[in-house]
Amino acid sequence: MPKSFYFIKPISLEHSFTSVVAMATYANDNPVWLEEAVNSVLAQDYRDFVFVIVIDGPIPDAIEQVLQKALLNDQRIVLAKSEGNVGLSRCMNFVMDWCLPYQPEYFFRMDADDISLPTRMSTQIAFLEQHEDVDVLGSALIEINEVGKQVGARTLPSGNAKLRRNMSTRCPINHPTVVLRFSALEQGFRYRNDLKNTQDYFLWIELMEAGFKFHNLKQPLLKFRRVNDFYKRRGITKSINEFKARIFAMRALKRMRLRYLVYACAVLVMRCLPPPMVKLAYKFDRYVLNR
Template sequence: MNDIFSFETGKELQKKNSIFNGKVSVLITTYKYEKPENLDEALLSMYSQTRVPDEIVMVIDGPILEEQEEIIRNYMKDDRTQLNVVRLEENVGRGIAKNIGIHACQFEFIAVMDSDDISMPERIEKQINIFKSHPELSLVAAWQAEFDDLSKQQTFIKKCPQYHDDIVKALKWRNVVPNPAIMVRRELAIAVDGYGDFKLINEDYDFFIKLIEAGGKFYNIQEILIRVRTSMDQRKRRGGKGVILDDFKFRHKHYKSGFYNIFEFLLISSVYFVFRLMPAFSKGFLYKVNRAV
């Protein structure tokens, strides 16, 4: 397993975190191609929580449009919570931007979402209550409802097993943890160096496996707490040589760390090699088979 952070250290963090303060930071990254109306919906969903977060950290990944700036300025005037902005001079990508944001967050728990997602009103309240009841946990997620950005019709529900051991087994095959629906302990996220440095895909998948290798314990709430936009363009971006290379590097890294055995590594790498070569329509069908309700 991972040498940089031992299982015993994970237990020590769990013991130390038994003193519960319950303060929550929300981490959102955005960039210039985000639609202003989507950014507005994402922020509104957090400002309208039944348990409003103690702060929102907005990482602006490179220059953005004035329409986006105006929305951010308007929310900075809202006294329901504090909106702190971190500006990056150039676009560095989702993984690095999120890692910068993790360090900028002030509080013990970090809820992650993207700038075009919509969190359900009770998301923060339900996740923090799970942490309060189970101080041994490192990450609490929930189901993710996906809807088409054009038609607004729900297309899939990304489900995840409820308990840690089942989540680990499922993660061998695919990333079942919805990243926009997670709440994670800040200290452990920093200890494992946050999201992976993969350019096109798997930065969140890598993060989850590092947390598990460090002794982190996962739990997934069995209900939808986030709504996520999808499109055919997203499925197209999940293929091609660059994505295939990122897939192989990611799984080879975690074969070397001990997460995969040699049989799992070869079999799963082969399956995903074929999957990445499929047309977007075929990928959409397979997603439907795995997630649709």
């Protein structure tokens, strides 16, 4: 394990669990939204999991209070901390490596500003138990604003063949809705530590190239926080990384096509436009997806 991580509240090696939920939180998280996110995980109707929360660097007292309150109320929480802010990839990879001796079956992702619906985990696990060929499972999501009001929705293609076709033009999995079979992670697949964004897109490409099967549920199982500055936060670095991911997907999945190259270049240009135009393009993209 990286030396920069240490446990504030661990569990013993004798402990066993079927699933792990992994979340990272850092200084700029909204403590109210964080508490809603944590509570939504603890309120799941499925109970056989540990909830690993990684504190990514120094945090303010308000976030510390949310975490300490959760620790007092639920023994399934494992709290770890990074000595400095290292980013989501390193935090999630730390959790994956920590899980190896316990050999859980499922690895769930969760973000610190979203809300999992109460049946999220049980619904996804039930699907995986009935479809042993599926390794990575996402779902549709509901988009909410700062006060929790629904402002949109996002439904992505479902079957593996469709997702493979879409991988060269977009990330076809809603990252905070994902559950993976831990057997894929046991083979050494991890997020790229050098990426501060789009790390999920690259991981999905690598897993798909290796032959792992993907699926999306049409049922929304998570409320995704889409705040006012959502369209401003997709800076040039993220746009370039998305462009690189699309090129990587075309090569890795042997789907190099002129139309995909044109699309990748067009999206890169669009990302550099003023936020109102990006917002308009995003809404059009959601409309096309949901159709």
